Amino acid sequence: MDIRQLVYFAEVVKRKGFSKAGESLHITQPTISKMIKSMEDELGVTLLERTTKKVELTDIGEVVYRHALNVVQSMESLEAELDDVRQVRKGYIRMGLLPMIGYNFISRIIAEFQKLHPHITIQILENGAREVEHSISEGDIDLGIVVLPVSEDVFECLPVVEEHLKLLVHPKHRLASSNEVSLEELKEETFIFYPENFALYYHIKEACQKAGFNPNVLYESSQWDFISEMVADNLGIAFLPDSICKNLDSSRIKVIPLAPPGIPRYLAFIWRRNTYLKFAAREFISFVRSQLEPVL
16 A cells, blocks of 8 residues: 555545545546545555545545554645745745635735745635634644634634724614714614624624523624625615725725624634644744734
8 A cells, every 4th residue: 555545545535525626626536436446455455445426435434544644644744844944935825714804904914924925825715714723733824813712722823913893884874973882772673794603793792691692693604895885775774894894885885893892803823733734834933923913
């Protein structure tokens, strides 16, 4: 049995099929099928139960897959470290960002970083905080920005932004002229909320529950511009981060601070703990540290 067999086997399990594994590895399906069959013959066991619709691990297959993952991850770490040595400062970063953040500060950081490292490519993937965390823990992306807290057993983190959520209401809303609003005053309102894969969904819901009510949610969206338009059309109230509220049309939407303690949110770059981090990502984190004052 060689490493290539383990790589092919792990990819078939990960992609849940020979065709998708072949596409991912850029080889033909017959080639990958032959390699797995050869591996089974060599071990004298059946690793995969094959049907017309899917493949499933046997009990022996689960054992082999667990060890195959360790070997593949070790090889990937070796290749990444060797690549760093060979290419010095060339490379790429896969970065996860939240849709619901103001991008002024991150775009400025990226621009300044690229001036120093023009040969490092940054691939940006947008998703909710929980998906970003999952993608980092699975090794699909290198680092990302999420809303704290996160599991410190799993992630290293670098807090970078502290801001508060503000209330958005229609100009004719009963609270539109208020200087600030307490959460208790909103218990009878209709809310425009975030999806459950957003950390803000839980932060806002928890804050409302502490104020003595469950929010009446009629609409959900992951797009801040759509949320603000729904408020402008008087479909409900919403919360958006201060950095985004600055860009809203004050003639169509009233932005009101929340009474203390409000709903703060802390944004942080996170990456996997106790795992090799490629040079480009390490260099980026070091650059961020040099540019920003710690938040926490």
